Amino acid sequence: MPKLRRVVGLLSCMGLMLAQLNGGALGQGQRMEAVVIPVQPPEGGEVAPNSVGGFEGDDPVLNDDVMTGVIYRQQGWYLFPQTERVSVRGWLDGGFMGNAGNPGSKFNGPYNAVDRANEAMFNQAYLIAERVLPGDGTFGVGGRADLLYGEDFLLALSQGWEVFPGKEGNWNSGQYYGLAMPQLYGEFGTRELSMKLGHFYTIVGYEGVPAVGNFFYSKSYSYQFAGPFTEWGGLASWRPNKNLEVNGGLVNGWNILDGVPNAVSFLGKARVQNDPNSLAASFAIITGDQFTNVAGLPTVANGKANRTRFSLILEARPTDRWEYVFHQWLGTQADGAPLGGTALWAGIDQYLYYSVSEKWKAGARFEWFNDVDGTRVGLNRPANPNKPSLPGNYFSLTVGPNYLPTENLMIRPELRWDFYDGDAKPYNDGSKTEQLMLGFDVILKF
Numbered sequence: 001m002p003k004l005r006r007v008v009g010l011l012s013c014m015g016l017m018l019a020q021l022n023g024g025a026l027g028q029g030q031r032m033e034a035v036v037i038p039v040q041p042p043e044g045g046e047v048a049p050n051s052v053g054g055f056e057g058d059d060p061v062l063n064d065d066v067m068t069g070v071i072y073r074q075q076g077w078y079l080f081p082q083t084e085r086v087s088v089r090g091w092l093d094g095g096f097m098g099n100a101g102n103p104g105s106k107f108n109g110p111y112n113a114v115d116r117a118n119e120a121m122f123n124q125a126y127l128i129a130e131r132v133l134p135g136d137g138t139f140g141v142g143g144r145a146d147l148l149y150g151e152d153f154l155l156a157l158s159q160g161w162e163v164f165p166g167k168e169g170n171w172n173s174g175q176y177y178g179l180a181m182p183q184l185y186g187e188f189g190t191r192e193l194s195m196k197l198g199h200f201y202t203i204v205g206y207e208g209v210p211a212v213g214n215f216f217y218s219k220s221y222s223y224q225f226a227g228p229f230t231e232w233g234g235l236a237s238w239r240p241n242k243n244l245e246v247n248g249g250l251v252n253g254w255n256i257l258d259g260v261p262n263a264v265s266f267l268g269k270a271r272v273q274n275d276p277n278s279l280a281a282s283f284a285i286i287t288g289d290q291f292t293n294v295a296g297l298p299t300v301a302n303g304k305a306n307r308t309r310f311s312l313i314l315e316a317r318p319t320d321r322w323e324y325v326f327h328q329w330l331g332t333q334a335d336g337a338p339l340g341g342t343a344l345w346a347g348i349d350q351y352l353y354y355s356v357s358e359k360w361k362a363g364a365r366f367e368w369f370n371d372v373d374g375t376r377v378g379l380n381r382p383a384n385p386n387k388p389s390l391p392g393n394y395f396s397l398t399v400g401p402n403y404l405p406t407e408n409l410m411i412r413p414e415l416r417w418d419f420y421d422g423d424a425k426p427y428n429d430g431s432k433t434e435q436l437m438l439g440f441d442v443i444l445k446f
Contacts (some may be wrong), residue, residue: 076407079446085134085142090127093150093211095412095441096120097218101428105385109418109427109435112380113155113219122177123441124150124211139190143198146183148209154381155229156180156209158199159259175381182209182230189237196235196249199257202228203235203247203269204284204311206327206349215361215402217412217441220349221369221394225376226331227309228254228286231267245271253290254307261304263289278317285310292336295375295388300343305334325351336375338389343373361402369394377426385429392422413440 080088099108099117106117114121127147134140148156153172157163157180162171172178185198207214207223209230233251248268253261265288273280290307293300309331316324327349336343347369354362371377374389400414419434420426427435 075445077446085140086131088127088129089446091124091212091443091445093124093126093152093441093443094120094122095217095439097437097439100436100438101432103428105383105429107380107384107386107429108437110378110380110384110386110390111219112224112384113152114217114439115380115384116151116176117437121441122150123152124148126210133187133189133191133194135191137190137192139188141186141188143186144183146181148180148182149178151176152209152211153178153180155224156182158230158232158255158257160257161199161232165259175383192239194237196237197233199230199232200235202231202286203267204228204286204309205329206311206313206325206351211441211443212410212445215351215353215363215412216365216398216400216414217439218398218414218416218437220365220367221377221396222327222329222347222349222367225369225371225379226329226345226347227311230255232257233264233267235267243273243275245269247284251286253288254286260291261289263304265289273315280315282313283310284313290333292333294379297338297375297389299338300336300375303335305336307331307333307336321355323351323353325349325353327351331376333375337373338375339373343375345369345371345373345376356401359404363400363402365396365398367394367396374424386426390422390424390426392420392424392426394426395419395421408445410443410445411440412443414438 078087078089082089095114096119097108097114097117101117103109103117106119108115108117114123125148128144130144131142133142154175157178162178162180164170167173171180181199183198183200185196185200187194187196189195201208205223205227207220231251231254233249235247235249235251238246246269248266250264251267252258253263253265256262265286267286269282269284271280271282285308287306287308289304292303292305309329311327311329314326318324328347329349330346331344333343335341347367349365349367352364356362369377370393371391374391376388377390377394378384378386378388380386396416396418398414398416400412403411403413405411416437416439417434418427418437421433425431425433427433
């Protein structure tokens with residue numbers, strides 16, 4: 001509890017500091033990889049409701065701006081006073097995932113997110129204090145701090161921050177519910193050219209940790225097992241116009257402030273779009289030396305060698321109601337394969353969305369994840385029996401709507417079918433090669 005009070009106090013102090021800067025007042029077990037949310041509208045203001053990409057607006061979105069055409073962007077009320085540049089906001093998220101296989105361990109196969117079967121989950125109590133850069137193009141200073149409590153804390157942890165060797169100083173003692181601070185950074189510059197220093201979400205990939213930035217309750221395999229979740233370091237952003245954004249910086253590997261290894265990685269991304277944002281493409285990459293044996297396999301040496309992950313994302317919004325996203329990605333770990341050489345994991349995620357009305361959006365996701373050497377799938381909670389090595393091809397089909405009864409409330413039911421092609425049995429505690437799930441969650445924004 002003293003640590004919890006200290007962290008909450010830090011976030012409160014930052015919120016007060018940001019308010020004063022604005023001139024106003026605001027009235028561990030197994031080794032894991034897990035150890036964007038600007039609030040400003042797109043350049044040129046909010047998009048008209050019936051234009052191409054017309055769901056877009058100024059609510060929190062992922063850093064890659066891919067989901068801006070899908071997630072509802074307005075909010076009817078805020079718990080805390082908001083100013084032009086300073087905001088304190090957040091959400092609560094909880095749900096239930098029914099698994100037809102009824103696994104005895106109550107784990108949805110090798111998952112590490114939305115991973116509990118046939119029991120209620122409280123995923124996120126999320127709080128943000130943020131000061132954005134000036135919207136008029138002038139130089140300014142901003143920053144952001146995020147706190148997350150709930151079952152999703154696991155994928156927001158960093159070595160040397162919330163997690164330490166030998167568990168001495170760890171923020172959390174349990175494996176199911178805990179506290180994490182996934183972002184804590186300062187930012188300076190203009191809306192065109194800026195620098196971010198500190199702790200922030202990765203820019204590689206499509207789905208992300210914040211519940212409000214994803215269409216579906218369950219997470220893709222590429223989100224869970226393919227790449228980093230957070231970074232520590234510096235990241236520069238250049239936005240010469242609304243059609244181009246370039247990011248580049250240096251970070252301390254994947255989810256590491258101070259850990260094994262401490263090695264500099266390059267993090268970069270470029271995104272281009274046409275004028276109405278009906279067509280867009282982005283490419284992101286992170287590369288640098290990392291620990292070679294994150295799965296703890298007996299035939300892989302514990303060492304340090306290059307790990308690279310890239311994401312290529314193509315977006316098409318042919319009308320104001322339809323959106324299609326194609327996400328191709330690949331990851332490699334030198335000296336990481338069980339039989340020697342480079343470990344490889346790769347896949348493709350596809351998303352199709354349709355806006356039925358202001359209150360209803362429909363979505364479908366189909367994904368393929370190839371864990372060629374069995375070094376990625378199964379990096380999960382210590383109690384989950386579905387561990388590496390589980391090499392093979394993983395497929396999933398997810399369908400469901402987003403329902404918005406009010407501007408602050410979202411309900412996300414979904415049906416998901418996972419199936420697997422390989423030599424293992426990754427579902428129902430090692431007895432099945434497929435699983436069928438039906439679930440939902442509820443998000444309340446404040």
